Amino acid sequence: xxxxxxxxxAPDGALAGAAASGASRVNDFMRQRIRDSIEVKxxxxxxxxxxxxxxxxxxxxxxxxxxxxxxxxGGSAADxxxxxxxxxxxxxxxxxxxxxxxxxxxxxxxxxxxxxxxxEELFARQVEALGTPGDVAIGISTSGSxxxxxxxxxxxxxxxxVTVALxxxxxxxxxxxxxxxxxxxSSDTQRVQESHILLGHIWAELVEQDLFGAPG
Numbered sequence: 014x015x016x017x018x019x020x021x022x023a024p025d026g027a028l029a030g031a032a033a034s035g036a037s038r039v040n041d042f043m044r045q046r047i048r049d050s051i052e053v054k055x056x057x058x059x060x061x062x063x064x065x066x067x068x069x070x071x072x073x074x075x076x077x078x079x080x081x082x083x084x085x086x087g088g089s090a091a092d093x094x095x096x097x098x099x100x101x102x103x104x105x106x107x108x109x110x111x112x113x114x115x116x117x118x119x120x121x122x123x124x125x126x127x128x129x130x131x132x133e134e135l136f137a138r139q140v141e142a143l144g145t146p147g148d149v150a151i152g153i154s155t156s157g158s159x160x161x162x163x164x165x166x167x168x169x170x171x172x173x174x175v176t177v178a179l180x181x182x183x184x185x186x187x188x189x190x191x192x193x194x195x196x197x198x199s200s201d202t203q204r205v206q207e208s209h210i211l212l213g214h215i216w217a218e219l220v221e222q223d224l225f226g227a228p229g
Contacts, residue, residue, distance in 0.1 A: 049201070049204055050204055050207050053197065053198065053199045053201075053204040053205075053207070053208055054207075054208060054211065056198040056199075057197055057198060057208055057211075057212075060196075060198065063193055063194065063195050063196075064195050064212055064215075064216075066193055067177050067193050067195060067212075067216060068215070068216050068219045068220075070149060070175050070177070070192075070193065071149055071216050071219070071220055072219065072220055072223045072224065074147060074148065074149045074175060075100075075111050075112075075220055075224060076223075076224060077147060079112075079145070079147040079148045079149065080111075080112035080113060080114065080145075080148050080149075081097065081100060081111075081112065081113040081114070081148065081149045081150075081151065082113075082114050082116055082139075082140060082143060082144055082148060082149070082150045082151070082169070082174070083096055083097055083113070083114070083115045083116070083117075083150075083151045083152075083153065084115070084116045084117055084135075084136040084139075084140070084150075084151075084152055084153070084161075084162060084165045085117065085152065085153030085154060085159070085162060085179075086154070086159055086161065086162070088155075088202075088206050089153040089154060089155060089159075089162075089206070089209070090115070090117040092153055092206060092209050092210055092213065093115035093116075093117050093151075093153060094115040094117065094118060095210060095213065096113070096115075096151075096210070096213035096216075096217070097113040097114060097115040098113075099113075099213065099214065099217040100112070100113035100217055100220070101113055103221075104214065104217040104218055104221055105218060105221060106221055106225060108221060108224070108225040109225070111220065111224075114143065116136055116139040116140065116143065116165075117136075119139070122138075122139060123135055126138045126139070132161060133160045133161050133164055134161065134164060135161045135165075136152070136161050136162060136164065136165030136168070137161070137164040137165050137167065137168035138168075139165075140165050140168040140169045140172065140174070141168050141172060144168075144169055144172045144174045145172070145173075145174075146172065146173030146174065147173070147174070147175070148169075148174045148175070149174060149175045149176075149177060150165065150166065150169035150174045150175070150176050150177065151177040151178075151179055152165050152166045152169075152176070152177070152178055152179065152187075152190075152191070153179045153180070153209060154178070154179075154180050154184055154187065155180060155181045155184070155202045155205045155206060155209075156180070156181065156183055156184055156202075157178070157180040157181065157183055157184015157185065157186055157187045158183075158184065163187070163190055166178060166187070166190040166191050167190060170190070170191070170192075175192055175193075176190070176191040176192045176193070177191055177192065177193045177194075177195065178190060178191035178193070178194040178195070179195050179209055179212070180194065180195070180196055180197070180205075181196065181197050181199055181200055181201075181202070181205035182196060182197070182198055182199055182200045182205075183200050184196065195212065197209065
């Protein structure tokens, strides 16, 4: 798709037409992607039972003085940091900081574990070190097949943590590795990740409202 035609030189008399045609294609493309995202979220809204259970589990964990650990790769690693920050800083209201850790950010630990034990153990080793019974561990994999995420969930379960798998349509098999498995009904990675952040925001807001009261 030659979006560059919006700004590329054109022969006299053709510039306006080329620009209009290019703008129309960009407009159509953007509208379709927005509609795609809306459709996935609408489908997700029809399958909320497991997501609701995760929200309750998070409320119970934070109320009981426990913490949240999150792990994933690539864009999912960034989502882990994003979601953890909503608990440590705030989402919608000033309140006590809540303990949430994305175990994707310690470069010394990541490189040491990767070097000494292999990439597959990046998260399991840290969960073993940082997790305590009653904590919640959320492993994010849009495909459901990331071995280091699966091993992280297994380590969390072995350590007595509440385990949550967050995945896409192809990752329903993660349900065998976690207490809760939230499946976004899409196989499009971008649409799945957009919904993961939406769920993270919803869970953070539920926790804030339940523990500290809803803002006006």
